[in-house]
Amino acid sequence: MTAGRFISLEGGEGVGKSTQARALADALARRGIECEVTREPGGSAGAEAIRGLLMAGAVDRWSPHAEALLFAAARSDHIDRLIHPAVEAGRWVICDRFLDSTRAYQGVAGGIDDGAILALHAFGSRGLLPDRTLVLTLPDEEAAARASARDGAANDRFGLRDENFHRAVNAAFRGFAEAEPDRFRLIDATGSKQDVTDRLVAAVADWLP
Numbered sequence: 001m002t003a004g005r006f007i008s009l010e011g012g013e014g015v016g017k018s019t020q021a022r023a024l025a026d027a028l029a030r031r032g033i034e035c036e037v038t039r040e041p042g043g044s045a046g047a048e049a050i051r052g053l054l055m056a057g058a059v060d061r062w063s064p065h066a067e068a069l070l071f072a073a074a075r076s077d078h079i080d081r082l083i084h085p086a087v088e089a090g091r092w093v094i095c096d097r098f099l100d101s102t103r104a105y106q107g108v109a110g111g112i113d114d115g116a117i118l119a120l121h122a123f124g125s126r127g128l129l130p131d132r133t134l135v136l137t138l139p140d141e142e143a144a145a146r147a148s149a150r151d152g153a154a155n156d157r158f159g160l161r162d163e164n165f166h167r168a169v170n171a172a173f174r175g176f177a178e179a180e181p182d183r184f185r186l187i188d189a190t191g192s193k194q195d196v197t198d199r200l201v202a203a204v205a206d207w208l209p
């Protein structure tokens with residue numbers, strides 16, 4: 001049995017996280033590695049119910065503080081019910097967004113102190129961090145074009161934020177990667193889907209049998 005691994009995929013809207021979470025799992029499955037693909041907010045029944053509260057409604061439905069608490073509660077349930085048991089059983093978990101999204105959206109872009117977000121995570125989830133965090137990077141305009149081609153006029157509470165908010169989010173992820181090079185890898189998300197998948201596989205190649 002291979003050792004379980006926990007990988008998070010991060011980045012702003014439209015960079016290709018959801019597409020690549022599945023594509024990376026397929027590529028790893030071809031190498032004999034069993035993966036669980038999941039997402040945040042969500043991934044367990046309780047966390048998906050919280051997702052419904054977070055994603056729908058007016059942009060100002062929740063304050064950044066209330067949002068941070070809801071994300072932390074959803075994450076706690078997701079880890080207990082899905083992530084932790086899967087990794088313990090030797091599977092790899094690929095999670096589309098995780099803690100660093102809270103640090104970027106509610107933290108850097110929303111104004112909440114990073115230490116406070118990490119303290120909530122310590123309380124809710126015993127501080128569990130991914131073994132590796134792969135941040136997909138794309139020029140802001142290209143990410144916006146991909147997201148609007150996908151969503152058209154339909155937007156959730158986060159897609160409705162302005163350009164500056166999304167720029168701050170993208171800059172935040174780059175900042176985290178610079179600060180914690182052991183956990184993070186920046187992955188160029190330009191080019192074809194296959195090109196990006198190849199880069200992601202290369203970023204975990206040291207774990208492959």
Ligand SMILES: Nc1ncnc2c1ncn2[C@@H]1O[C@H](COP(=O)(O)OP(=O)(O)O)[C@@H](O)[C@H]1O
Pocket residue numbers: 011012013014015016017018019020146147149150189190191192193194196
């Ligand atoms: N490499 C790529 N080149 C062009 N379009 C892509 C690429 N990867 C994903 N897309 C498309 O861009 C849109 C956003 O991708 P998605 O995976 O939903 O991004 P995210 O989960 O990061 O918001 C989707 O319509 C998807 O099919």
Ligand SMILES: Cc1cn([C@H]2C[C@H](O)[C@@H](COP(=O)(O)OP(=O)(O)O)O2)c(=O)[nH]c1=O
Pocket residue numbers: 012013014017018039040041071097098099100101102103105106156158159
């Ligand atoms: C996990 C997480 C997501 N979010 C936001 C980012 C996204 O806009 C939204 C999730 O939307 P989703 O549609 O899953 O992602 P994407 O837009 O990347 O395809 O929730 C936070 O603000 N904080 C968090 O901790």
